[in-house]
Amino acid sequence: MEAEGLDWLLVPLHQLVSWGAAAAMVFGGVVPYVPQYRDIRRTQNADGFSTYVCLVLLVANILRILFWFGRRFESPLLWQSAIMILTMLLMLKLCTEVRVANELNARRRSFADFDPHHFWQWSSFSDYVQCVLAFTGVAGYITYLSIDSTLFVETLGFLAVLTEAMLGVPQLYRNHHHQSTEGMSIKMVLMWTSGDAFKTAYFLLKGAPLQFSVCGLLQVLVDLAILGQAYAFARHPQKPALHAVHPAGTKAL
Numbered sequence: 001m002e003a004e005g006l007d008w009l010l011v012p013l014h015q016l017v018s019w020g021a022a023a024a025m026v027f028g029g030v031v032p033y034v035p036q037y038r039d040i041r042r043t044q045n046a047d048g049f050s051t052y053v054c055l056v057l058l059v060a061n062i063l064r065i066l067f068w069f070g071r072r073f074e075s076p077l078l079w080q081s082a083i084m085i086l087t088m089l090l091m092l093k094l095c096t097e098v099r100v101a102n103e104l105n106a107r108r109r110s111f112a113d114f115d116p117h118h119f120w121q122w123s124s125f126s127d128y129v130q131c132v133l134a135f136t137g138v139a140g141y142i143t144y145l146s147i148d149s150t151l152f153v154e155t156l157g158f159l160a161v162l163t164e165a166m167l168g169v170p171q172l173y174r175n176h177h178h179q180s181t182e183g184m185s186i187k188m189v190l191m192w193t194s195g196d197a198f199k200t201a202y203f204l205l206k207g208a209p210l211q212f213s214v215c216g217l218l219q220v221l222v223d224l225a226i227l228g229q230a231y232a233f234a235r236h237p238q239k240p241a242l243h244a245v246h247p248a249g250t251k252a253l
Helices: 007-028 033-043 052-070 075-102 125-146 150-165 169-178 186-206 210-235
Strands: none
Touching (some): 007 075, 033 075, 033 186, 052 075, 052 125, 052 150, 052 169, 075 125, 150 210, 169 210, 186 210
């Protein structure tokens, strides 16, 4: 009888927690990029941030949305993908504007050049938009033709979450290549880690497809590796080479 009397409190409380968790899933993924975006705007230098992170997230979330048409999953994950795509486009726009402003005498490069040596290093934000639209069109058409194949749909879902799990790899490689995390927002990586841990727990509790949980765990491991780099390079900073020249427009990998 006492338990039934508490239903009036527990039911709305449970609903409130569910809404809160869903909101955290939808918007939590973009929060880590706020400090990085502000740092780039403040310093007018995007060298510490790898724009390939944007590429990874754009591909992963476009594939995830296409996966939804073949196998419906939680709506918050679908909305999260849409908001993440918009966020990555904003990051790309800022990084491109800052880089072009710093490269005064650089040769203009465009998506229409189809030069693989300068892929994702174009001089205009519109070139990135063209690339994203081209990828979405091709991937969408293939999905439309193969949507009735269970093997294709499951493979598409696996590729989506595996690509997202590789999110931190471009930053991990850049840090290793430069033996430094200078210019990288530690707040961003800490938010990556906490957000990915929450997201993985959400996948497990909500019974999301197995691909989501496995790749979520992998993502947490990559985040921890980047934090390990930040700690190691802070303890043993690389000594700058004498007479080294560092052009203002150097592109982060």
